[in-house]
Each structure stands twice: as structure tokens, then as C-alpha cells.
Amino acid sequence: MTTKLILLGAGKIGEAILNLLSHCGDYTLTVADRDPARLASVRKAAFPNVTVVEADLSDANAIAGLIKGHDVTLSACPYFLTPLIAAAARQAGSHYFDLTEDVESTRIVKQLAEGASTAFVPQCGLAPGFISIVANDVASRFETLRDVSMRVGALPTYPSNALKYNLTWSTDGLINEYCNPCEAIVDGQLRETSALEEIEHFSLDGIDYEAFNTSGGLGTLCTSLAGKVQNLNYKTVRYPGHRDIIKLLVRDLQLGQPERRHILKEVMEASIPITRQDVVLVFVSVVGMREGRLEQQAYAKKIYSQQVNGQLLSAIQLTTAAGICAMVDLVVQGRLPQRGLVRQEQAALPDFLANRFGQYYSA
Numbered sequence: 001m002t003t004k005l006i007l008l009g010a011g012k013i014g015e016a017i018l019n020l021l022s023h024c025g026d027y028t029l030t031v032a033d034r035d036p037a038r039l040a041s042v043r044k045a046a047f048p049n050v051t052v053v054e055a056d057l058s059d060a061n062a063i064a065g066l067i068k069g070h071d072v073t074l075s076a077c078p079y080f081l082t083p084l085i086a087a088a089a090r091q092a093g094s095h096y097f098d099l100t101e102d103v104e105s106t107r108i109v110k111q112l113a114e115g116a117s118t119a120f121v122p123q124c125g126l127a128p129g130f131i132s133i134v135a136n137d138v139a140s141r142f143e144t145l146r147d148v149s150m151r152v153g154a155l156p157t158y159p160s161n162a163l164k165y166n167l168t169w170s171t172d173g174l175i176n177e178y179c180n181p182c183e184a185i186v187d188g189q190l191r192e193t194s195a196l197e198e199i200e201h202f203s204l205d206g207i208d209y210e211a212f213n214t215s216g217g218l219g220t221l222c223t224s225l226a227g228k229v230q231n232l233n234y235k236t237v238r239y240p241g242h243r244d245i246i247k248l249l250v251r252d253l254q255l256g257q258p259e260r261r262h263i264l265k266e267v268m269e270a271s272i273p274i275t276r277q278d279v280v281l282v283f284v285s286v287v288g289m290r291e292g293r294l295e296q297q298a299y300a301k302k303i304y305s306q307q308v309n310g311q312l313l314s315a316i317q318l319t320t321a322a323g324i325c326a327m328v329d330l331v332v333q334g335r336l337p338q339r340g341l342v343r344q345e346q347a348a349l350p351d352f353l354a355n356r357f358g359q360y361y362s363a
Contacts, residue, residue, distance in 0.1 A: 009076030101216030128219030142288035153237025
């Protein structure tokens with residue numbers, strides 16, 4: 001018997017989710033979006049077991065009607081629609097999953113999860129998402145923790161512009177990460193830090209990178225490791241020079257102000273091409289005590305774009321879609337809690353990597 005699942009949002013990540021889930025044979029899928037062009041792209045792809053619906057996803061009544069009767073709800077919509085969709089999923093008694101990096105939206109999802117009869121699994125994907133599963137796994141190997149550092153980047157394989165960057169996912173989400181406050185644990189205390197600050201430089205496999213604060217990547221790990229770690233932080237990885245240009249746009253030209261972010265979005269989407277030739281970099285470093293000694297252990301991985309079921313998926317499409325699809329599988333299979341809030345780090349890394357979707361992270 002197949003699981004009835006509805007996906008809200010048929011953008012770049014939504015299409016990758018459909019690719020993975022539709023070919024596995026265990027899900028009957030409905031995908032809804034208000035953009036006819038996106039839906040036309042889904043129809044052209046001819047994914048099996050997929051029904052396409054055009055609908056206004058900002059209409060609470062429309063969403064409630066769409067979700068009704070579905071066992072699982074996935075949101076691949078912009079972060080500002082998260083509270084609306086999560087509330088409708090709770091009303092319909094559907095397991096809920098999303099990809100949002102937005103801290104405020106996730107707080108609302110946490111509230112909705114209280115006392116819910118189904119699972120609420122926010123912030124699935126890469127970062128937040130898989131990075132928390134890795135960090136928690138490495139941290140669990142220590143008796144006491146001093147530092148947990150998480151670094152993630154989705155980068156063009158062949159950078160060719162001044163930003164050394166290409167658009168590979170939601171522009172709204174990207175701007176959100178560059179503009180909103182960040183969470184961190186500093187000297188044992190939960191702190192709010194500024195995006196685009198605390199820049200650092202490092203090399204991996206002979207390539208130079210920079211990393212700096214961005215919002216949302218920690219997910220719920222601050223809560224899970226509170227009182228257990230002295231320092232916990234998340235930074236986005238880019239090629240050197242990217243941060244300075246973004247800081248000029250966001251701070252000096254004030255395009256990061258809420259009322260002006262639409263200008264920044266228009267500029268970026270008109271000037272920066274998308275690419276499917278990219279690489280996702282995942283790096284976690286943990287320092288702590290083990291057997292009476294101060295030790296460091298790291299996890300490093302690069303994932304590249306690849307053909308999946310006859311379709312070329314960018315690395316960020318693949319890793320984000322694989323993240324949420326693996327979490328759906330683990331809930332449906334009963335390997336994660338079936339009700340209330342489910343944090344990403346509750347998934348065991350071996351279970352995740354052994355999953356048919358999670359295995360894309362270990363390829």
C-alpha cells in the first residue's frame with residue numbers, strides 16, 4: 001500500500017523531490033503550485049505516480065482542502081508560507097516536513113507540534129538538516145564537548161563572475177540567510193550573532209574558501225546541545241571575496257532592509273545565472289575530551305551534481321531533496337517519532353546514510 005503524499009511547491013528543489021519519490025514506487029504524489037510554468041515543467045518530466053494541481057498556496061482554505069486525505073505533507077515553498085502550511089497540516093492530521101531555514105517560522109512550527117497527533121519535522125534538507133545529523137553524530141563520540149563547528153557551502157564548480165557564485169536554490173532563502181540574525185552558543189551561553197560577520201579562511205583539497213555567519217543553519221542543535229558544549233556555530237562557505245560584495249549590497253547599500261529586499265532579489269536573479277554544475281561542501285569539526293585527552297575529530301564531504309533517473313540534478317538540488325526524502329522515509333518506516341516535534345539530530349547518521357535517499361550523501 002502506497003503512502004499518499006502532497007508536495008507544495010514545484011520549484012527547483014520541488015522538482016528534485018518529485019524525481020526521487022516518484023520513482024521509488026512507495027508514494028502516490030500530488031504536487032501543487034500556483035505557477036503554470038513550473039507545473040508545465042513537471043508534466044514534461046513525466047514523473048510516474050504524480051498528479052499536478054494549480055492552486056494559490058497563500059490561501060489557507062485552498063491549502064487545507066489540498067492537504068486533506070494525504071498522509072504526509074511536504075513544503076518546498078518560500079519560508080513565509082511555512083506557518084500557513086504547517087497549520088493546515090495539523091488540521092488535516094498529516095505528517096509535516098519542510099525545508100525552511102527561517103528561525104521565526106520554525107518557532108511557529110514548534111508551537112504547532114505541541115500536542116499534535118502527527119510528526120512535525122521542520123528544517124529538513126542540507127543546512128539546516130543533514131549538517132545537524134552529522135554534527136550530533138560526531139559530538140556523541142566525546143565524553144565532554146568544547147567546540148562544535150559546522151560549515152556548509154553550495155558552490156559553482158566553475159566560478160566565472162565577481163561573486164564567484166551561481167544561483168542554485170531559492171533566492172528568497174539565500175537573502176534571508178544573509179540578512180537575518182544568527183544563533184550560536186558562545187562560552188556556554190546562547191547568543192544572537194550578526195550575519196556576514198566572523199569571517200574565516202581555510203583550505204580543503206588544495207582549494208581556498210572563506211566562511212562567515214549566516215542565519216538558520218544550526219536548526220535545533222542549539223537546543224539539543226545546550227548545557228553540553230562551550231562553543232557551537234554555523235557558517236556558510238564561499239570562495240574568497242564573496243562576503244565583501246554581499247556585505248556591500250546588504251549593509252552599505254541597505255538592500256538587506258526588509259522593505260528593499262525585493263530589489264536585491266531582482267538584481268540577483270537578473271544578473272547571476274543558475275547552474276547545475278556545482279559542488280556541496282560539508283565540514284564538521286568537534287573538539288572535546290575523550291579518554292582523558294583533548295581531541296579533535298572532523299567530517300568532510302563533497303557531493304557533486306549527477307544524473308538521477310535520467311535527469312541532471314545540481315548538487316544542492318540533490319542534497320536538499322535527498323535530505324527531506326530520507327526523513328520522510330524514516331518517519332513512514334517508524335524509525336523516528338510519530339508525533340510532535342522531530343529534530344533533525346534525532347535521526348541516527350548510520351540510518352540516514354543507509355536510506356535509499358540518504359545514500360546520495362555517501363556516494
